[in-house]
Amino acid sequence: MSTTTEKKQTIKELGNSLIEEFRSQLKGEIVQASDPEYNEARKVFNGMINKHPGIIVYCEDVADVMACVNFGRENSLLVAIRGGGHNGGGLGICEEGLVIDLSGLKSVRVNLADQTVRVGGGNLWGEVDHATHPFGLAIPAGIISSTGVAGLTLGGGVGHLSRKYGLTIDNLLEADMVLADGSFVTVNKDQNKDLFWAIRGGGGNFGVITSFKFQAHPVSTVIGGPTLWPIEKTDEIMSWYHDFISNAPDDLNGFIATMVIPGPPFPEELHNKMFCGIVWCYTGEPAEFDKLFQEVRDKNPIFEHVGEMPYPAIQTLFDGLFPSGLQWYWRADFFNDFSEEVRAAHLKYGSSIPTPLSQMHLYPITGAASRVGNEDTPWAYRDAKYAGVIVGVSPEPEDAPKITQWCKDYWEALHPYSSGGAYSNFMMEEGQERVQASYKHNYDRLTEIKKTYDPNNLFRVNQNIKPKT
Known part of the structure; x- marks a missing residue:
């Protein structure tokens, strides 16, 4: 069996006969660099990622996944797992290895x-x-419907329903997975x-998840949408928002942003202007919403487009952009408060957004998401x-x-005031120190479990937790 110190092989070094033997074990399709569909197949959501895997296997069942894991391990290949391909750092793909x-x-x-x-x-x-x-049901997830279930879930899962029903992982009841030795477990x-x-x-x-079982909740229609203020009001709005959202009932979620309005469907007079915005999602009794939301309206947003909609509509609100x-x-990064220095940084960099789609979001980890212990799951920042x-x-x-x-300048201005780590689904490839900071006191336990189930770090194209040595 390979170890983390051994040289990884590439597909080119294996030879055609071995690949053809592998192909015969699969129900799914193999795509290689010589195939006409290869350049399309190697694309992921982030167009900045330009990696060239040696082989891509489109698995059709669990048996295919098991065959892939065994093939990758036995031939010392670099192995990447691609669910939705939405990961910002492109960690669903790899150079010269097996996807x-x-x-x-x-x-x-x-x-x-x-x-x-x-x-x-x-x-x-x-x-x-x-x-x-x-x-009339929903599972707490993110804010973009094209996100993959696997990646978002395994990293935590922050979204519109976090304050009401917790993170996605708080609603995960069971998973089936293929381990590094090729075995299948529940x-x-x-x-x-x-x-x-x-x-x-x-x-x-820790393995390839082939299916998930979630607890769903009664969510059908929500009241949601954005409110916008001129970017010059960032300090005032952030200061007010911090107190308001912390004390709001769990039924109300709202993430705050610095952003540009890029174009339709927003009114033309807003296009290409910079704003401090909040995107709301309310799951409570509709009759109680206006009273609760009056404090928001008292802050005089220059634009409000908040109304009743099916839950899938708010999940797809930004898909087109x-x-x-x-x-x-x-x-x-994670943050605990909006100090004067933090608000000043958001005003400065929110006023110099370089392209119409670039933006900053802050998602509240209050309400139900904060009532899970810091050690109950690896997600170590429940108190952020x-x-x-x-x-x-x-x-x-x-x-x-x-x-x-x-991005780097904005982050460097804020990082000294952060909690130290970051939500792993929001990270690029930033090095081992950042990974450890993001799991904090839970990292050591994770390395022990990694050592038990993946001692040679086969699954390392990710925010990598190294096996304990």
Whole structure:
């Protein structure tokens, strides 16, 4: 068996006969560099990522996944796992190695008896919402429907329903997974408890998840949408928002942003102007909303587009602005408060956004998400108030340097006032020190579990947790 110190092989070094033997074990399709569809197959959501894997396998069932894991391990290949391909750092793909693509493992089954939902490892959240909404149910997830279920879940899962029903991992009941030795296990609160703990925030470090079982909740129609203030009001709005959202009932969620209005569907007079905005989502009694929201309206937003809508509509609100293939650069941190220095940095960099799609978001980690212990899952920042992210975004490759620099400058101005780590789903490849900071006191336990189930670090194209030595 390979070890982390051994030289990794490339597909080119294996020879055609070995690859053909591997192909014969699979139900799914293999794509190699010589195939006409290769350049399309190697694309991920972030157009800034330009990696050239040796082989991509489109798995169709669990047996395919097991064959891929065994092939990668036995031949000392670099192995990447691609669910939705949405990861900012492009960690669903690798150079010259094997990509295990799960997009063929799709199914969503709703069990009305206990309001649970079984979801395939290759599903996107929009597909889950489509299946659950007719039953008046939803699973807490993110804010973009094209996000993959697997990646978002394994990293934690922050979104519109976090204050009401917790993170996605707080609603994960069970998972089926293929381990580094090729074996198949089910993990839940009674079976393989250590692995079940580890995958609820520990990323793809411990195996390939082929299906998830979630607890769903009664969510059908929500009241939501954005309110905007001129960017010059950032200090005032952030100061007010911090107190307001911390004391708001769990039914109300709202993430705050510095942003540019890029164009339609917003009114023309707002286009290409910079704003401090909040995107709201309310799950409570509609009759009580106006009274609760009056304090927001008293802050005199210059634009309000908040109304009743089906839950899948708020999940798709921004899909059209962010199609696959744009240039993305991400930086992130957790924050506990908005000091004067923090507010000043947001005003400064929110006033110099380099492209219309670049923006900063701060997601509240209050309400239900904060009532889980810091050791109950690997997600070690339950006591932080916000998960912050800065994204430089552009359709133009030539904009990559300026959106990257803006992100880095913005982040460096804020980082001294942060909690030290970041939500792993918002991180690029930033080194081992950042990974450890983001798991804090839970990192050591994760390394022990990694040593047990993946001692040679086969699954390392991720925010990597190294096996304990």
